[in-house]
Amino acid sequence: MRFPIAWQLGLTLVLFGVLGTGLTGYFAYQASRDQLVKASEERLLTATRVLMRQVTVALKGTATDARMFAQHPQAVRILQNTAADFQQLSERNVALLFERMLAVHPEYFQMRLIEADNYGRERIRVDRGMGSILHIEGEDLQEKGHYPYVFDALRLPPGSVYVSRASINHEIGAHAGEARPSLQFSAPVRDTEGNAIGLVVINVDLESLFVQLAVDLPPELRLYLANGRGDFLIHPDPARSFAFDRGQDALVQDDFPETAVLLSGSRPREDYVVTSGHHTGGASEALVAAFISQSLPGLEAEDEFILGLSQPLSSVLAESNRLAAETLSIVLSFSVLAILLAIVLVRALVRPLHQIVSGVRRFSAGGTIGELPVARSDEIGELALSIEHMVTQIHKQIEDLHEQQDKLDHLASHDSLTGLPNRRLFLDRLERALARARRQETQLTLLFIDLDNFKAINDVHGHAAGDAVLQAVAQRLQSLLRESDTAARIGGDEFIVLLEGTWDDASVEHIVHKVQASLSLPVPYQDIELESGGSIGVGRYPQDGSTASTLIAAADQAMYRCKTERS
Amino acid sequence: MVNCINISVERSLISSVWNRRSLLTAGFLLLFGVAPAWAATPVLRVLAWPGYAEPEVVQSFEQQHGVRVEVTIVTSDATLWQKISTRNMDYDVFAVNVAELQRYIAANLVQALKPELIPNTRRQLPRFRDLAAIPGAMAEGRAFGIPFTYSGMGLIYDRKQVAVAPTRIAALWDSRYRGKVIAYDGGTHNFSLAAQRLKLKSPFRIEAAEWPRAAEQLIALRRNVLGFYTQPEESVQLFLRHKAALMFANYGMQQVQLLKAAGADIGYAIPDEGALAWLDCWVVTRAARDPALSHAWIDHMLGEQASRLLTERQGLASTLVEQADGRPGDRLVWLQPPEDTGRREKLWARVRSGDQLSRVLAP
Numbered sequence: 001m002r003f004p005i006a007w008q009l010g011l012t013l014v015l016f017g018v019l020g021t022g023l024t025g026y027f028a029y030q031a032s033r034d035q036l037v038k039a040s041e042e043r044l045l046t047a048t049r050v051l052m053r054q055v056t057v058a059l060k061g062t063a064t065d066a067r068m069f070a071q072h073p074q075a076v077r078i079l080q081n082t083a084a085d086f087q088q089l090s091e092r093n094v095a096l097l098f099e100r101m102l103a104v105h106p107e108y109f110q111m112r113l114i115e116a117d118n119y120g121r122e123r124i125r126v127d128r129g130m131g132s133i134l135h136i137e138g139e140d141l142q143e144k145g146h147y148p149y150v151f152d153a154l155r156l157p158p159g160s161v162y163v164s165r166a167s168i169n170h171e172i173g174a175h176a177g178e179a180r181p182s183l184q185f186s187a188p189v190r191d192t193e194g195n196a197i198g199l200v201v202i203n204v205d206l207e208s209l210f211v212q213l214a215v216d217l218p219p220e221l222r223l224y225l226a227n228g229r230g231d232f233l234i235h236p237d238p239a240r241s242f243a244f245d246r247g248q249d250a251l252v253q254d255d256f257p258e259t260a261v262l263l264s265g266s267r268p269r270e271d272y273v274v275t276s277g278h279h280t281g282g283a284s285e286a287l288v289a290a291f292i293s294q295s296l297p298g299l300e301a302e303d304e305f306i307l308g309l310s311q312p313l314s315s316v317l318a319e320s321n322r323l324a325a326e327t328l329s330i331v332l333s334f335s336v337l338a339i340l341l342a343i344v345l346v347r348a349l350v351r352p353l354h355q356i357v358s359g360v361r362r363f364s365a366g367g368t369i370g371e372l373p374v375a376r377s378d379e380i381g382e383l384a385l386s387i388e389h390m391v392t393q394i395h396k397q398i399e400d401l402h403e404q405q406d407k408l409d410h411l412a413s414h415d416s417l418t419g420l421p422n423r424r425l426f427l428d429r430l431e432r433a434l435a436r437a438r439r440q441e442t443q444l445t446l447l448f449i450d451l452d453n454f455k456a457i458n459d460v461h462g463h464a465a466g467d468a469v470l471q472a473v474a475q476r477l478q479s480l481l482r483e484s485d486t487a488a489r490i491g492g493d494e495f496i497v498l499l500e501g502t503w504d505d506a507s508v509e510h511i512v513h514k515v516q517a518s519l520s521l522p523v524p525y526q527d528i529e530l531e532s533g534g535s536i537g538v539g540r541y542p543q544d545g546s547t548a549s550t551l552i553a554a555a556d557q558a559m560y561r562c563k564t565e566r567s
Numbered sequence: 568m569v570n571c572i573n574i575s576v577e578r579s580l581i582s583s584v585w586n587r588r589s590l591l592t593a594g595f596l597l598l599f600g601v602a603p604a605w606a607a608t609p610v611l612r613v614l615a616w617p618g619y620a621e622p623e624v625v626q627s628f629e630q631q632h633g634v635r636v637e638v639t640i641v642t643s644d645a646t647l648w649q650k651i652s653t654r655n656m657d658y659d660v661f662a663v664n665v666a667e668l669q670r671y672i673a674a675n676l677v678q679a680l681k682p683e684l685i686p687n688t689r690r691q692l693p694r695f696r697d698l699a700a701i702p703g704a705m706a707e708g709r710a711f712g713i714p715f716t717y718s719g720m721g722l723i724y725d726r727k728q729v730a731v732a733p734t735r736i737a738a739l740w741d742s743r744y745r746g747k748v749i750a751y752d753g754g755t756h757n758f759s760l761a762a763q764r765l766k767l768k769s770p771f772r773i774e775a776a777e778w779p780r781a782a783e784q785l786i787a788l789r790r791n792v793l794g795f796y797t798q799p800e801e802s803v804q805l806f807l808r809h810k811a812a813l814m815f816a817n818y819g820m821q822q823v824q825l826l827k828a829a830g831a832d833i834g835y836a837i838p839d840e841g842a843l844a845w846l847d848c849w850v851v852t853r854a855a856r857d858p859a860l861s862h863a864w865i866d867h868m869l870g871e872q873a874s875r876l877l878t879e880r881q882g883l884a885s886t887l888v889e890q891a892d893g894r895p896g897d898r899l900v901w902l903q904p905p906e907d908t909g910r911r912e913k914l915w916a917r918v919r920s921g922d923q924l925s926r927v928l929a930p
Contacts, residue, residue: 119790120921142921146794151746151809172920 006350010342017338018331025327033320037288040316041274044290047217048272048309052292054213055307062108062185062202063161063299065101069094069111069200070187078123079115079189079198091124095135098126101202102133107212109169109177110203112144113189116154116196120145123198127175134175142173144201148302153186154196156300162186163301166206166225166233168245174203181206181233181242210234220315224291224308226252228264252291252306262293262306276313286313352380356387363391415489417467418474426488426496430548433500437541443502444541447515448555449477450563451493452533465525466493469532472523480511480518495534496552512536535563609634611860614641614650614661616847618881619715624873632863651676656854660861665703665712665846666902672706677850679709684862687869688713695886702903704848712848713865716883718819719842719899720756723826724834728812732836736763738813740784745791747812749805752795754915755905756817756843761785763840763900770843771903778914782927785918795919799825807831819844824882841898 069075078090098111113124121143125136144150153162164184169177183204188196206225214223225234230251235241243250253260261270276288289310295301314321352373363369369391372384413425421429430446437444451473458466470493477487477497486498499511516536522529537559539545544554611634613620620638629636639658641647644667651661655676663671671677682688688696695714698704704712722733728747739748739760751757759770761784767773773781793809796802799818803825806814816822816835819842823835849865851858867873874885905911917927 122921139923139926143790143923144921146789146792146919146921148794151793170916170920172917172922174920 004350005353006346009349010346013342013345014335014339017342018335021331021334021338025331029320029324029327032323033317036316036320037276037313040288040311041276041290044221044288044309044311045272045274045292047221048290048292048307051213051217051223051309052294052305052307055210055305056294056296058107058209058213059163059183059185059204059296060298062105062204063163063187065105066161066185066187066200066202067159069097069113070189075113075189075198075200076191078113080191095124095126098124099133099135102126102128107205107209108202109180109182109205110174110201112201112203113198114144114150114186114201115198116145116150119143120147120150128177129175136173140173142171144171147171147184149184149186149201150199152302153188153199153201153300156188156196158188158190158194160300163296163299165303166227166305168242169203177203177205183209206233217309220311222287222310224252224289224306224310226259226306226308228293228304228306230254230259230263230306252308256289256291256308259291259306259308262291264293264304276316287311288313288316349380352376352384356380356384360387415474418470418489420474420478420495421486421488423488423490426486426490426498427548429486429488430498430551433498434541434546434548434551437500438546442500444551445499445503445508446539446541446551446555447497447499447512448537448539448552448559449473449495449497449515449519449534450559451495451519452535452563454493454532457530457532461525461528461530465530468525469523469530473519473532473534476518476521477515480514496555508538508540512538535559535566537562609857609860610637611635611660611857611864612637612639612658613864614639614647614658616641616662618877618883619662619847619868621873621876621880624867624876627872628864628867631867632860634860636864651852655852658852659855659857660849660851660864662715662847662849663712664902665701665714665848666904668703668712668848668850669706669904671850672711676853677711678853678855678858679706679711680713680851680865681858681862682710682713684859685713685866685869687866690869691886692889701846702901712850713869714886715847715849715865715868716877716885717844717846717899718821718883719837719844719897720751720815720817720819721835721837721842723806723814723816723822724836725806725810725812726832726834728810729834732834733813734836734839736760736838736840738838739815740764740787740791741813742791744812746793747810748788748792749802749809749811749814750788750792750795751802751815751817752797752919753817754912755908757785757788757915757918758911759843759905760815761788763838763843766840769903770900771905773906773911778910779924779928782914782918783924785915786924786927789918789921803829820882820884837897837899839898841900843902844899845902846899 072094074090074094078087078094081087094113101111102108108128110125110127112122112126115121115123122136122141125141127134127136149162149164156162162185164182164186166181166183169180169182171178183206185202185204186199189198189200191197210223210225214221217223222236223234224232224236226232230253231242231244232240232250232252232255233242235250240250240255253263256273256275258273258275260266261268262273271294272290272292274288274290277286287310289308291306291308293304293306295304355371355373359369359372369388372388374381374384374388376384413421413428415422430444433444436442451469454466454469457469470489473495474487474489477495481487481497481499484500488496488498490496497515499508503511516534519532519534522531524530537555537557539551539553539555539558541551544558545551611628613636615638617640620636625636625638628634639650641650641661644664647661647663648667648670651658651663651671652674668677691714694700698710698712698714701714704710704714722736722738724733724738728744733741738744739750741748758773758781761781762770762773762777764784765777765780767777767781793811794805796805796817799822802814802816802818802822805811806826807829814822820835823833826833849868851861851865855861869887874887877883877885914927917929
């Protein structure tokens with residue numbers, strides 16, 4: 001039995017149970033996971049939009065600051081050098097205002113008043129230093145006319161504010177702003193004729209601006225900022241921020257290919273993108289991310305911004321992982337349940353089958369079939385009943401066979417006419433009796449009987465008459481003998497009688513006479529009476545022989561002598 | 568190609584087709600799986616600058632020689648040095664600025680060439696054939712680099728504003744063009760320009776006493792320019808947007824090509840002092856698998872097809888024919904390592920930041 005039915009059935013049941021719960025669990029998990037990712041994409045997009053709005057507001061605020069100072073009458077007076085007497089005082093006052101602004105705005109690196117003449121010489125400059133705000137004067141003031149935030153800004157129409165590209169500030173002497181990512185805001189200062197005679201320039205710390213705005217974001221969110229070309233300006237990995245400044249490329253469209261549609265100049269152009277999955281480039285882990293591109297309306301911005309937020313997919317899926325764990329435990333418990341159920345079911349099914357099988361085995365080994373589950377009303381009960389029925393049938397047939405066998409045995413060992421043991425059975429019994437007698441040292445007596453006149457009866461009255469005589473002789477012999485004695489017909493009209501036990505001569509004589517007398521009685525046949533009789537010879541053990549043949553021969557000879565004597 | 572450091576990060580042809588991850592996978596495949604299958608076809612590993620090994624040129628070489636060519640693109644001297652010095656075994660042949668070549672020779676990274684294996688050198692202009700006259704191309708009497716392409720850093724001028732082509736480098740300081748000049752933001756070259764303006768003996772050797780004058784010149788330059796650029800595209804934008812009159816073409820013909828493509832009516836002039844110029848040579852690595860094949864590649868690059876495409880597509884000059892818009896007698900001053908790059912850059916950073924002379928020269 002390589003695969004017992006119990007196993008087959010059990011495994012099938014378990015398989016169905018586990019597979020069913022497993023698949024249901026898996027698809028439920030998958031659906032919830034997709035929903036989570038989608039929801040987090042939307043959440044990120046919203047957060048990015050809010051952040052972008054804040055950025056825009058902040059940038060516009062800075063532009064307003066620059067414009068306000070540019071329109072301040074004192075700025076014009078200083079640049080025109082009209083208030084010669086108060087020049088120094090005015091400059092000090094404006095510097096003080098700049099200092100106040102830097103104190104209020106931690107994201108401002110630098111505020112300057114730059115004149116258009118003298119190659120864009122700085123007139124008033126306040127820098128953020130390490131932990132202090134510095135008023136820069138004298139030789140430390142520089143000429144900035146060759147920077148776009150000067151030469152481009154001076155060409156702007158009235159009322160507009162120039163916003164530079166985001167870049168690393170490589171201007172020597174910029175104090176805290178040196179070598180830091182910066183944005184320059186320049187607002188032209190105009191004289192009464194409307195000519196741009198100088199600029200108010202505010203350098204903004206790009207990182208602190210964005211970090212300040214992003215400070216309320218959940219810690220697992222990562223902030224990205226890229227310019228219109230896709231160069232990262234802010235990236236969780238500092239090596240990817242401003243890579244272009246180091247002669248390398250680190251582009252948002254390389255890390256997040258979907259953002260290609262956000263770049264300035266791309267067709268078709270989208271203003272936002274959400275994405276999830278594994279991305280090439282910097283991050284090796286899977287992320288969910290949202291990106292928005294935005295120009296700065298109302299400002300003369302040199303560039304656009306692409307702002308993005310990402311969240312590790314793992315943290316998005318933390319919830320779904322919990323769900324997965326729960327689903328898994330449900331699946332597992334249902335599977336265990338399925339296994340238990342399968343065991344119970346299999347046992348319920350297999351036990352009666354085993355009962356039947358062992359019953360049948362016992363039966364085939366010759367024993368009784370035992371108790372079968374016949375009381376069940378199902379197929380197993382039916383099977384048990386059928387088997388029981390079959391067993392009954394088999395029992396009956398075996399009995400018949402035995403009976404048949406007995407009959408055959410009887411036929412083989414008895415004379416069919418008289419019902420007496422035949423010669424073969426008699427010899428067998430004689431041998432056994434001899435063995436017994438030898439062991440118990442007792443005696444045996446054989447009476448050899450030959451019917452007289454039998455041939456004549458046959459000839460005169462027919463074989464049926466002879467048969468009647470033989471039957472009558474048999475009956476009479478049996479009626480004379482004890483149960484332990486044996487009378488047998490060993491030939492046509494020859495009988496032999498075996499008497500066990502020790503007999504003295506007189507008793508033998510007596511029984512011989514009784515037999516002779518009995519045989520002499522006429523046998524009624526149809527309307528006549530048939531006259532017969534018998535000659536009897538005696539052979540005795542151990543006196544006349546010690547073997548069956550010698551004993552029979554001795555009795556035969558004695559019978560023959562007797563017959564001869566009588567005739 | 569000196570000063571292209573800012574163009575873009577190195578990027579091989581292969582990785583522009585595949586993303587990095589699949590490149591990695593391909594790398595593994597190459598290492599463990601496919602390599603034996605390809606072993607039958609010899610592979611030539613070429614490290615080239617953008618535009619040097621055009622697909623058609625590679626294809627015709629592959630067909631002629633029954634090999635496969637693996638081209639990797641570099642875009643900065645720094646990455647080229649990094650690749651050749653750390654992974655010499657991975658490349659057979661590469662192109663390098665002749666001014667840079669000496670350090671490769673000194674580091675024993677390249678091998679002496681067998682000119683007889685490069686018959687096409689006979690087609691080169693005499694001044695490129697005479698390697699002894701090109702500083703840096705030879706060492707110990709043996710040739711190490713075969714000139715391939717070059718560009719002078721001439722002056723681009725707007726034909727409408729500048730009637731006569733400028734003949735002197737001093738044009739950059741010409742007050743007539745104040746606020747209409749665009750210059751390059753790079754200390755090494757700008758000090759060479761200042762040295763040329765000052766008629767120093769060599770633009771690459773500023774003597775101690777000459778530094779204040781040179782710095783002064785650069786402050787004067789700063790005061791005369793509209794602005795400074797670092798990248799070719801940026802220069803073109805500045806030039807067009809601000810209707811500039813004159814521009815120092817650090818990227819040479821590449822900028823001319825870009826401006827012409829944008830429809831600008833410009834001229835290109837080589838000043839009499841001679842234009843600073845970079846010259847790229849093909850060289851064979853020390854570890855080249857099949858030097859003869861590498862030589863054949865160099866010969867192929869000097870062929871008609873490669874030279875024609877170089878000019879047509881990149882606007883770069885081949886060493887076979889004179890530039891069509893060049894004047895006879897144009898002088899090129901091949902770049903040489905300057906006396907003190909660090910000092911030039913430090914002082915330049917101060918000039919560019921707007922410092923006055925005393926500040927620029929401060930220790």
